[in-house]
Amino acid sequence: MITLHINDQQVQARERWTVLETARQYGIDIPTLCYHEAVSPSGACRLCMVELREGEWSKLVASCIYPVARGLQVYTQTERVNNVRRWVLEMLIAACPASPEIRSLAKQYGVTETRFPIHNPEETCTVCGLCSRICEEVVGLAAIATVERGVHKKVGAPFLRPTDVCVACGCCVTICPTGAMEKIFDTVRQAPKQSLVRLAG
Ligand code: SF4
Ligand code: SF4
Numbered sequence: 001m002i003t004l005h006i007n008d009q010q011v012q013a014r015e016r017w018t019v020l021e022t023a024r025q026y027g028i029d030i031p032t033l034c035y036h037e038a039v040s041p042s043g044a045c046r047l048c049m050v051e052l053r054e055g056e057w058s059k060l061v062a063s064c065i066y067p068v069a070r071g072l073q074v075y076t077q078t079e080r081v082n083n084v085r086r087w088v089l090e091m092l093i094a095a096c097p098a099s100p101e102i103r104s105l106a107k108q109y110g111v112t113e114t115r116f117p118i119h120n121p122e123e124t125c126t127v128c129g130l131c132s133r134i135c136e137e138v139v140g141l142a143a144i145a146t147v148e149r150g151v152h153k154k155v156g157a158p159f160l161r162p163t164d165v166c167v168a169c170g171c172c173v174t175i176c177p178t179g180a181m182e183k184i185f186d187t188v189r190q191a192p193k194q195s196l197v198r199l200a201g
């Protein structure tokens with residue numbers, strides 16, 4: 001076991017655990033968006049940032065991908081941490097302004113507006129990649145992936161054309177933190193939504 005500290009509390013972790021996994025074992029809350037224990041972590045959203053300190057030195061790391069080490073001093077609620085989370089939440093509001101889940105998460109940090117440009121007021125997908133990771137890693141199919149780049153980045157079947165690789169298992173819909181996948185699913189299978197609701201429900 002590895003001994004480290006989180007918020008000045010001594011905790012113990014197994015080799016290869018991440019800081020996030022360790023914090024969760026001790027009921028210490030760290031917000032996440034692109035993390036789910038069913039799939040490998042990607043470190044994409046940066047919402048789970050925490051601060052590591054050693055004397056005068058400190059740095060911010062994404063806790064879902066940062067491995068534990070002996071003697072680490074981790075802080076989950078410092079001013080630096082909360083500033084970066086607010087920044088990330090502003091970016092998320094701009095990226096998917098129509099998502100009530102993101103709005104509600106942002107509100108917990110006092111974020112209700114964004115200074116970043118909104119490209120699609122109807123967007124609810126954060127492009128967190130959980131849906132494509134579960135399809136590839138758990139279902140074993142890779143029927144969907146992240147396509148295009150920059151502000152046009154989205155999730156869908158290859159070339160955004162319907163694919164019969166998808167078996168309509170509904171795992172991507174279940175794991176989606178914003179509900180966006182339910183709508184996207186229609187374009188993946190080009191099948192009636194009712195079939196998905198039955199399978200996912
Ligand atoms: S559809 Fe959902 S799970 Fe997939 S990238 Fe968008 S928000 Fe994430
Ligand atoms: S419903 Fe289709 S796209 Fe979604 S996880 Fe299952 S196989 Fe993959």
Ligand code: FES
Nearest residue numbers: 043045046048064
């Ligand atoms: S939850 Fe860690 S980067 Fe998204």
